[in-house]
Amino acid sequence: MRIPSRRRPRATLAMAAAGTLLAPLLSGCWVGAGGTGSGGDSINVLMVNNPQMAELQKLTAAHFTKETGINVNFTVLPENDVRDKISQDFANQAGQYDVATLSNYEIPIYARNGWLHEMNSYTARDPAYDEQDVLRPMRQSLTGDDGKLYGQPFYGESxxxxxxxxxxxxxxxxxxxxxxxxxxxxxxxxxxxxxxxxxxxxxxxxxxxxxxxxxxxxxxxxxxxxxxxxxxxxxxxxxxxxxxxxxxxxxxxxxxxxxxxxxxxxxxxxxxxxxxxxxxxxxxxxxxxxxxxxxxxxxxxxxxxxxxxxxxxxxWLYTWAWGIQKASRNPDKAWKFVSWASGKGYEQLVGETSGWPDVPAGKRASTYTNADYRKSAAAFQEMTKEAIESARPDDPGVQPRPAPGIQFVGIPxxxxxxxxxxxxxxxxxxxxxxxxxxxxxxxxxxxxxxxxxxxx
CATH class of the missing domain: 3.40.190.10 (Periplasmic binding protein-like II)
Known part of the structure; x- marks a missing residue:
């Protein structure tokens, strides 16, 4: 079960999260370039430098920007560095970055502290995104204590x-x-x-x-x-x-x-x-x-x-997901990017341009009914889907837990x-x-x- 908000006052949680998640920052361990400023037709996205994110960066201008007119300024950093930079910007609600890659470990904590923009209002108005197609454990792990969604998965794993x-x-x-x-x-x-x-x-x-x-x-x-x-x-x-x-x-x-x-x-x-x-x-x-x-x-x-x-x-259950900062100056445009980067259309785009083995899978049921993907990942796709669907982030053991998480404890x-x-x-x-x-x-x-x- 999740930690009821009454267990720890919001101010206490915010201080704990900022203090713990920012510890590497305060010792001067992070580096990275900043964005050029969001607003108007631009958004800033801060993300981890794994191969699937690099592919996303390559495809964005020719597809997302061309279709929407929204320019995306990317800052791409190694995992430890990106976590530190995200925690600084989001904890301070500096608003430098509209969107960042967060995992299912951080998102419930950030949501509890009021650092993230909820996404239910967007999914309700965007039926083409098909939120119900997102695998249930993924949706569950990206939901806050208030029952609202605060993240959308880019890819998932067990x-x-x-x-x-x-x-x-x-x-x-x-x-x-x-x-x-x-x-x-x-x-x-x-x-x-x-x-x-x-x-x-x-x-x-x-x-x-x-x-x-x-x-x-x-x-x-x-x-x-x-x-x-x-x-x-x-x-x-x-x-x-x-x-x-x-x-x-x-x-x-x-x-x-x-x-x-x-x-x-x-x-x-x-x-x-x-x-x-x-x-x-x-x-x-x-x-x-x-x-x-x-x-x-x-x-x-x-x-x-x-x-x-x-x-x-x-x-276990893990996802790199997209979170929109509560202080974003462009939340509507940020959602357009998130819905594109986590949508069915993006998976189709990657499959057609880069090959189906490169599709960021593990998040949508429709991926596992796609004939092209099933053929390319025949050796492991069904086992992967079963592993994700059987994951129990709120009840992973034999006794009740005070915080969510399978391979981690969901506290700062x-x-x-x-x-x-x-x-x-x-x-x-x-x-x-x-x-x-x-x-x-x-x-x-x-x-x-x-x-x-x-x-x-």
């Missing part, structure tokens, strides 16, 4: 298990239709060494609330653990949390990739592509890269749902807490301490957050 079908066949291994983590551990042990230098599985060990803590938290959820119980009591010292963490650490240390403590998404992608690992549990968005033309493992991969223990599903303080905890667990993966020692230190960090929230 998590699942990827494995080498040829390696499994050669070793006589069978992937269950719905594997448990215990079964995966057994398969990893048997696949370890299947080819020279090949390890059984790749799991993120790189510190970061969005790196190591993303997959590990899904394991914690399905093992019956939680960061906080419904009364905000920290539970990192619970038997369930400890069992899940020890399992993860032992698995990656025993049968995981070389250099696991410094391996994140990019490193695991590289290991899978270069046949250094037989399995990989991570984002569904990785499949498009592994199955891309020219990939040495294209056609060799199988896909299975995120492994479970005590829950029916355990995949989690960026700092999650990163510090990840550093301790990464040290356990590196063999510098035990998992139990890592969690003892982590529990103390989480208890500081408990004191802020308990009783509110």
């Amino acid at each position: 998590s699942f298990l990827m494995y080498r079908k040829d390696v499994f066949a050669a070793k006589g291994l069978t992937m269950p239709a719905h594997p448990t983590w215990q079964q995966v551990a057994g398969l990893a042990a048997k696949a370890d060494g299947a080819q020279p230098g090949m390890k059984g599985i790749c799991l993120r060990g790189l510190p970061g609330w969005g790196e190591l803590m993303a997959p590990l938290t899904t394991v914690v959820n399905t093992f019956g653990g939680t960061w906080f119980d419904k009364d905000w009591k920290a539970r990192l010292d619970s038997p369930e949390f400890e069992k899940a963490t020890k399992f993860y650490v032992d698995l990656v240390r025993g049968h995981g990739e070389s250099g696991a403590a410094q391996s994140g998404f990019a490193e695991c992608l590289n290991d899978m592509t270069q046949s250094k690992v037989a399995m990989w549990y991570d984002a569904t968005s990785a499949a498009g890269l592994l199955e891309a033309a020219g990939s040495p493992v294209k056609g060799k991969l199988g896909y299975a749902p995120a492994p479970v223990e005590k829950t029916n599903s355990s995949g 303080e989690f960026t700092d807490l999650g990163t510090k905890v990840s550093q301790e667990i990464s040290a356990a993966i590196a063999g510098r301490q035990s998992a139990g020692s890592a969690l003892k230190k982590s529990q103390q960090l989480a208890e500081k957050i408990s004191k802020e929230y308990e009783g509110r």
